Amino acid sequence: MKQNLxxxxxxxxxxxxxxxxxYPALVWAGAQLAPAGGQGETIRHKGRVVGYDNVGQNFTRxxxxxxxxxxxxxxAAGSAGSNKGPxxxxxxxxxxxxxxxxxxxxxxxxxxxxxxxxxxxxxSGLDPHLSPAAAAVQVARVAKARNLEVxxxxxxxxxxxxxxxxxxxxxxxxxxxxxxxxxxxx
Numbered sequence: 001m002k003q004n005l006x007x008x009x010x011x012x013x014x015x016x017x018x019x020x021x022x023y024p025a026l027v028w029a030g031a032q033l034a035p036a037g038g039q040g041e042t043i044r045h046k047g048r049v050v051g052y053d054n055v056g057q058n059f060t061r062x063x064x065x066x067x068x069x070x071x072x073x074x075x076a077a078g079s080a081g082s083n084k085g086p087x088x089x090x091x092x093x094x095x096x097x098x099x100x101x102x103x104x105x106x107x108x109x110x111x112x113x114x115x116x117x118x119x120x121x122x123x124s125g126l127d128p129h130l131s132p133a134a135a136a137v138q139v140a141r142v143a144k145a146r147n148l149e150v151x152x153x154x155x156x157x158x159x160x161x162x163x164x165x166x167x168x169x170x171x172x173x174x175x176x177x178x179x180x181x182x183x184x185x186x
Contacts, residue, residue, distance in 0.1 A: 043174055045181060051174045052076075056128040059177060062105065063145035065138050067130060067173040069098055071121035081123045095119045106141045113137055129170035132161050146184060156180065 031038025041053035051057050056067045058074045071082035084091035098119045103109060115134040121127075135157045143153045160176045161169050 043178055045178045050178060052128075053172065053175070054128055056122075056126045057174055059173065061145075062141055063180070064177045065130070065135055065142055065171075065173050065180075066102075066118070068117055068127045069119065069121045070125045072125040074126065076126055079124045079126050081125060082121055106138060108140060109137055128172055128174060129162075130173055132157060132169055132171055135171045135173075135176065142180070146180065148183075153180075156183075 028038075035041050040055070042049045043051050043053055055076050056070060056074060058070065059066050072078045072080055082091065084094075086092075099111065099114060102114055102118060103111065114137060115131060117127075117131060117134050118137070136154070139150055139153045139157070142148075143150045146153075156176060156179055157171060160171050160179065162172070163169050
């Protein structure tokens with residue numbers, strides 16, 4: 001037993017140094033290379049922070065574009081999906097309720113026009129982006145609520161669409177809504 005105790009103790013010390021000092025230091029150093037030094041990119045409006053670029057928010061008023069639903073009620077401390085499968089009756093009822101609400105809020109939009117991302121939460125529950133199609137289906141409601149021309153709102157979506165070589169095009173909902181607020185306050 002004595003011959004096993006010393007190597008086990010040495011291995012414990014080595015792993016303690018690697019896991020508790022070296023690895024966290026490497027992760028911290030890598031985060032410093034990220035935008036805003038790993039603290040998250042803040043979005044400001046009128047000089048105050050209104051949110052983060054990579055964290056979705058809940059917009060319910062008709063003059064705002066609505067993002068993806070959240071399985072964690074937009075709580076960034078508890079990022080997670082719902083873990084309910086597509087045949088789960090509770091999940092199906094939740095999706096149907098979201099669809100019904102969306103159709104009431106967006107008259108003239110048909111069930112077939114509503115992208116699935118507006119009815120289902122993302123894996124993190126905090127997705128800040130929508131596809132351009134999911135933003136476009138909300139244009140009439142937002143334009144009417146803000147007394148703007150539909151073409152002007154469509155142009156804002158086009159301006160805020162981020163193109164990617166590896167993934168789908170996307171629109172940051174918070175940035176789009178902040179731009180709409182800035183446009184209204186001119």
